[in-house]
Amino acid sequence: MRPDLARIRRRLRTACAEAGVPADDRGRLVLAVTLLAEPALTAGETVDVTTAVSDHRLAVTVRLDHAASRDALPLLPERGDGETLTWHLTGGRRVAPADPDDDRATREEMLALVARADTLAHEQRDLKHELAETNSGVLAMYVELEQRDEQLRRAHAAIFRELEDALRPRPPAVPGLELAVHYSPTDQDSPTGGDLYDWFVLPGGRVHVTLVDAVGHGVTSTRHALTVTHAIRTLALEGHPFRDLIAHASRTLAPIEPGLMATVLLARMDPATGRTEFANGGHPEPVLVTSAGAARLLPAPIPGRGVGFPDPGSRELVDVVLAPGDTVLLYTDGLVESRKDLDEGQARLLTVAAAHRALPAASLPRELVTRMHDVVLHADDTVVLALRRTPAAGAH
Template identity: 70%
Template structure:
């Protein structure tokens, strides 16, 4: 699938296709091809430029209905032989595409979110104008609201696909078991500011970043992406772990002066289990040890997040993840569903203790379900589980 996306992007780059159009085309091809590739099928791709038009075609094992092809993020034309084609007007010159797939995906999502912001502003302005007209236009206003609702659902579906693509799956780390659960505020909520990133450093340690950006909707998603990308870059450049949050805040101060986000960082050695935590204004992680005990990992001095006054993590928390122990990292939506974060953290300690025998891959889903049995205050939720298995054979 990654190779197919790169070929689509390369064709768009050579033809000078705008980033927004390229994003919709990449997503449309993904929605058609991914199920086929997951089943072991084959997907063909052809692209040609002639007469100022890029023609791109995908050949699938089975025909696609015209209705489905027309409902794609970038509507296409389906034929009976299993092909779907798109035609886009070429630009004046090539438009480069980032070589890194993650950067290309982020660029495409930012283009779509920027367009969505523009559409939202235009729709608000139009509604204000219609509200000031006479009662004879009221019927038109109602119809516009209905179309606006349809558009919001369509955007939500597209943004959810993009967010899923930007939420990295658990990396393969010998000696550790990983699990994740993301629960949006609303089932059709398009985006949110709770994002995470995890990757293996050159020395074999696992780095985890969990961010909760202040705000709502696509703006908070953009801010969270900006923070996670900056932290990843600084971490891979070798900057000291303790300085990453403060360094990120200084770096982004001139680029995004209004950005504010809490951040929690973890650095875990899968061989020894030694774990370091840097907390910038984030809810404290939970450690569930092998004997069934649970506790919050509070730093002696509470740090502050990116964009806050005096940002950083002045005190790190060091803990040994012994065989059989599990580390839980989460955003505040997990413990504030009943509006009392202290009561929520007490419940989390109990739920983590009673469900410690669940596999790490399914533990986050089980905990989120239990914690959200009563929801008075809804908020986006991310829960990451990192376990050092007790069975030595699983740590090799």
């Protein structure tokens, strides 16, 4: 993110905290100003943002070099001529400052916005049902509701685009390793769900991957999955043993989120040697596809249990060495349970993965989902991750 855009976002969040503006309204304001300021700053233009807090009310004014459209903004300004736009927000008691990390603050705002949108959607459905039982005068109100629907859909589109970026990180660039992902939600209109992943490079160059499938649906499962990925990332970067990460995360989160339950699959790969370890907490087994064409599951000798389950943790690690051209597939159960038969789904996955091993790693996850979901008797969120060691991994 450009430094000047980051400063604008921090300034808005600080002013919102002083005025007591809640996280969902803060998120709509920050996103609206971002959508206006980012293209202007990229074009080298000037963006002036001023804030004023008085008696739990916040006034924000944005001045641009050129007029900008405000139709698709998630929070419309109260007035403005296109070049100068002004918002007034009412707060309450002073709230805690936003997280100084922009990504974490954005996640907090996006989750609050999704929760608010979910509440509004329920309220809107209830209202439509009540209106359907009234007299013919509801027709004019239906017209107004349709207009609100359209505004809400446009706001959702902007919110969901930023939420996708916050919840689903892009793969890190690692020499000797190709990483790819495809996510297929149950509801195509919403990116939220309990299937989340995280990947990052550890000090020393090894790549850590976390795949989580939280029990439940909707915003709550998203929050639970995000909590698990953050906990494991923190523990991993603190240097806790790989074998103990799932159990340690479960013990850490138990008093904070007593209702949280999630299966977890961890992978840790050294791109230089191809050595890859897996820790499995109740998750479907990963698949190894060799460059020669063979595909097999990598089950743990003693299955482990996930976060929030009794006696959690990975009982045994699975250790394999990937040759150049070999690919490991990590996935959630939505990939193999579309026909309501896990064993049949995993057998079919081995056949499909072997048949399409020659595809570029970037295309493989999407192709697997397309082939595996040719018949869907049970719809569920699906994440597929591909990790392929390339010949450059062993080159010096």
